[in-house]
Amino acid sequence: MDPTVSKKQACFPIRVVMEMTNLTARQIRYYEEQGLIKPARNDGNQRMFSLEDIERFRLIKSYIERGINVAGIKTILATNVRDL
DNA sequence: TTTCTAACA
DNA sequence: TGTTAGGA
Numbered sequence: 101m102d103p104t105v106s107k108k109q110a111c112f113p114i115r116v117v118m119e120m121t122n123l124t125a126r127q128i129r130y131y132e133e134q135g136l137i138k139p140a141r142n143d144g145n146q147r148m149f150s151l152e153d154i155e156r157f158r159l160i161k162s163y164i165e166r167g168i169n170v171a172g173i174k175t176i177l178a179t180n181v182r183d184l
Numbered sequence: 185t186t187t188c189t190a191a192c193a
Numbered sequence: 194t195g196t197t198a199g200g201a
Contacts, residue, residue, distance in 0.1 A: 114187065125187085126194060144201055146187055 111140065111148035121157045128157065134170045136160050136177060 114125050121128075131137055132147070137156050142148040149157075163173045 124194075126196085129188085130194080144188080146201095 109150055111142070111150050112154070114147055114149070117149045117154055117157060120154050121161055123157060123161060131157070131160055131170065134174060136170065136173055 112120075114128055117123070117128055118125055123131075128147075132139060137153060137160065139147040139149050139153050160173055163176065168176070
């Protein structure tokens with residue numbers, strides 16, 4: 101990246117994530133609550149989702165659609181990707 | 185107007 | 194998971 105030109109990456113409000121992932125706001129907040137994803141927070145404690153956050157939601161959604169529950173997804177993500 | 189948290193059906 | 198109350 102070029103710090104002299106950009107400091108902020110593309111982020112979107114929950115409404116955009118809802119449309120891009122076809123998940124409800126309830127699910128988006130619940131999956132975060134369960135530790136499946138950790139979106140950034142910007143102004144008044146509102147979630148700011150990056151493109152990578154949306155891609156992760158699509159992965160989470162694919163597991164849900166395959167009948168895997170939140171606990172199972174949490175295990176899968178924990179055994180494959182250990183991030184911050 | 186949109187989003188947030190907590191809590192109840 | 195849906196939905197609502199009450200607030201920022």
